[in-house]
Amino acid sequence: MFVETKTKTKLLKKMGKAIADFSMISEGDKIMVCLSGGKDSYTMLDLLLDVQKRSPVNFEILAVNLDQKQPDFPEEVLPNYLEKIGVPYKIVVEDTYSTVTRLVPEGKTYCSVCSRLRRGILYGTAVAEGCTKIALGHHADDVSSTLLLNLFYTGILKTMPPILRSDDGRNTVIRPMIYCFEKDIARYAEERKFPIIPCNLCGSQPNLKRARIKRLIDDLEKEIPLIRNSMLGAAGNVATSHLLDTELYDFAKFLPKAKNTNKFIGDVEKELDAVFDHSDENYVGGGMQLKVIESLIN
Numbered sequence: 001m002f003v004e005t006k007t008k009t010k011l012l013k014k015m016g017k018a019i020a021d022f023s024m025i026s027e028g029d030k031i032m033v034c035l036s037g038g039k040d041s042y043t044m045l046d047l048l049l050d051v052q053k054r055s056p057v058n059f060e061i062l063a064v065n066l067d068q069k070q071p072d073f074p075e076e077v078l079p080n081y082l083e084k085i086g087v088p089y090k091i092v093v094e095d096t097y098s099t100v101t102r103l104v105p106e107g108k109t110y111c112s113v114c115s116r117l118r119r120g121i122l123y124g125t126a127v128a129e130g131c132t133k134i135a136l137g138h139h140a141d142d143v144s145s146t147l148l149l150n151l152f153y154t155g156i157l158k159t160m161p162p163i164l165r166s167d168d169g170r171n172t173v174i175r176p177m178i179y180c181f182e183k184d185i186a187r188y189a190e191e192r193k194f195p196i197i198p199c200n201l202c203g204s205q206p207n208l209k210r211a212r213i214k215r216l217i218d219d220l221e222k223e224i225p226l227i228r229n230s231m232l233g234a235a236g237n238v239a240t241s242h243l244l245d246t247e248l249y250d251f252a253k254f255l256p257k258a259k260n261t262n263k264f265i266g267d268v269e270k271e272l273d274a275v276f277d278h279s280d281e282n283y284v285g286g287g288m289q290l291k292v293i294e295s296l297i298n
Helices: 006-021 039-054 077-085 094-104 112-126 142-152 180-194 208-224 227-235 268-276 287-297
Strands: 030-034 058-068 089-093 133-134 163-166 171-176
Touching: 006 039, 006 112, 039 058, 058 112, 077 089, 089 094, 089 287, 094 112, 094 180, 112 133, 142 180, 142 208, 142 227, 180 268, 208 227
Parallel strands: 030 058, 030 133, 058 089, 133 171
Antiparallel strands: 163 171
């Protein structure tokens, strides 16, 4: 298999494995690739185009970007890039910037309002364009950090699903880079010299909890070099009998049981909320789940 660099070879193998493991792409799919202008989404699109050429399964790709009319947004960058590489695309223009800055009080993060506006527009675009899948550029490090964020702050043992079909069956979210690590994506983006566009709207409003988790993993990696591989492996290697969830395991009969028989089915719009909402409010207080745990142990 000829590819330009070793980095691309590694990423392609991991993407191919994820697609196969979770049956992400089917014959006749039309995949809406959400393109933000960041390194992750550029890399995802680039790799999916390679997969499309090699795959025995026929599928279409539509690159979609939401132009939110942020001040100084270089609106010509993505169209120029996509036309240059010959990819079908759609730029959706919606002035959500004015709405967000009007609704959100000074000093508060924009993420929650912004995410709900963005996901509604993108989900509607996917349906209108006849797309059967929505591809998001999350990677293995996002899986690990989300796992720890939920573990530490909400009392729920969960992370980002590799694939999720909507309750109404109209659409499915896929994360084809779920086995790819950020350092490899960053290296590849540098090799390819993608025209990166920063998010000026929320770039000055960092998620402090997510940043703290990232620092924690970076620090632990100095002691445990394979910690990222280990955490990713743990997300797919669950021993239900060694947890405390009675809906996953019947401890009286010593038998596993299904907590949710509708595997990989859920609310795609809420999933898109989680994608675009990076505010700390998602991980404040632990909510009802922690109250239930406290009642059990006190």
